[in-house]
Amino acid sequence: MLETPEYLSPSSISTYRDCPMKFKFSRIDRIVEPPTWQTHLGTFVHEVLEHFYQLDGDARTVESVKATATERWTVGEWEAKVNELEKKLGTITEFKKSAFECMTNLWKIEDPQQTELIGMEYELFTDVEGVRMKGFVDRFLFDDDGKIIISDYKTGAIPNPRFKSDDDKYFQLLAYALMFESADQEETSKLQLLYLKHSANHEMSVTPVKLAIARGVIVETKEAIDQACATENFACNKTKLCDWCFHKPYCPAHQ
Numbered sequence: 596m597l598e599t600p601e602y603l604s605p606s607s608i609s610t611y612r613d614c615p616m617k618f619k620f621s622r623i624d625r626i627v628e629p630p631t632w633q634t635h636l637g638t639f640v641h642e643v644l645e646h647f648y649q650l651d652g653d654a655r656t657v658e659s660v661k662a663t664a665t666e667r668w669t670v671g672e673w674e675a676k677v678n679e680l681e682k683k684l685g686t687i688t689e690f691k692k693s694a695f696e697c698m699t700n701l702w703k704i705e706d707p708q709q710t711e712l713i714g715m716e717y718e719l720f721t722d723v724e725g726v727r728m729k730g731f732v733d734r735f736l737f738d739d740d741g742k743i744i745i746s747d748y749k750t751g752a753i754p755n756p757r758f759k760s761d762d763d764k765y766f767q768l769l770a771y772a773l774m775f776e777s778a779d780q781e782e783t784s785k786l787q788l789l790y791l792k793h794s795a796n797h798e799m800s801v802t803p804v805k806l807a808i809a810r811g812v813i814v815e816t817k818e819a820i821d822q823a824c825a826t827e828n829f830a831c832n833k834t835k836l837c838d839w840c841f842h843k844p845y846c847p848a849h850q
């Protein structure tokens with residue numbers, strides 16, 4: 596019998612639903628995946644925007660995001676981090692260009708001078724229907740009625756619907772909406788997926804039915820994880836996406 600994780604995050608629930616074996620590798624065996632070009636790009640852009648939104652509204656300009664990026668690049672020793680990547684998909688200049696494109700595309704999605712965020716990288720640690728949950732919300736703000744809008748920056752491509760849709764990403768934000776409800780008694784009205792690379796804002800309104808479905812998914816997945824840990828039986832979900840899975844070299848489905 597394997598020990599169940601102390602808490603689940605919205606993304607770990609998605610991982611289990613994608614592939615139970617992948618969940619076991621990451622959350623039970625704790626095999627840490629090394630950073631990639633894409634994860635570094637996402638982390639760097641998130642870091643810059645987090646600091647950029649701490650500036651006064653009037654000061655949020657393209658010039659100031661560039662200055663913030665330059666400062667974070669040095670403070671975070673990003674040049675060394677990108678150079679250490681096992682698979683480099685380009686030069687340092689190309690990395691900076693992609694990151695800066697994502698940052699400046701923000702102006703095509705929203706007016707940063709008029710966007711007042713209430714929280715960024717906000718930690719939530721609470722119970723949803725008895726399931727211990729922990730995670731960090733990229734950012735949230737209030738709408739005109741004082742309800743929460745949760746948004747998530749995406750620096751990767753918009754999912755190809757042939758393989759994956761936005762549904763899974765919305766599930767994760769719905770899970771955060773439930774966590775806000777449980778931790779702070781706050782109601783969420785809207786979810787936003789901000790695809791910076793494509794200057795696209797995908798939005799979804801939150802309804803009681805969608806929340807009920809997400810609640811059901813959380814409870815159902817927790818039960819499945821408990822059962823898998825008790826029996827030490829984690830299924831492999833072998834699909835075309837396995838080609839992008841870090842664990843493929845030792846995954847039983849590919850031996």
Ligand code: SF4
Nearest residue numbers: 614617831837840846
């Ligand atoms: S290679 Fe495929 S089946 Fe194996 S853990 Fe990864 S996603 Fe799951």
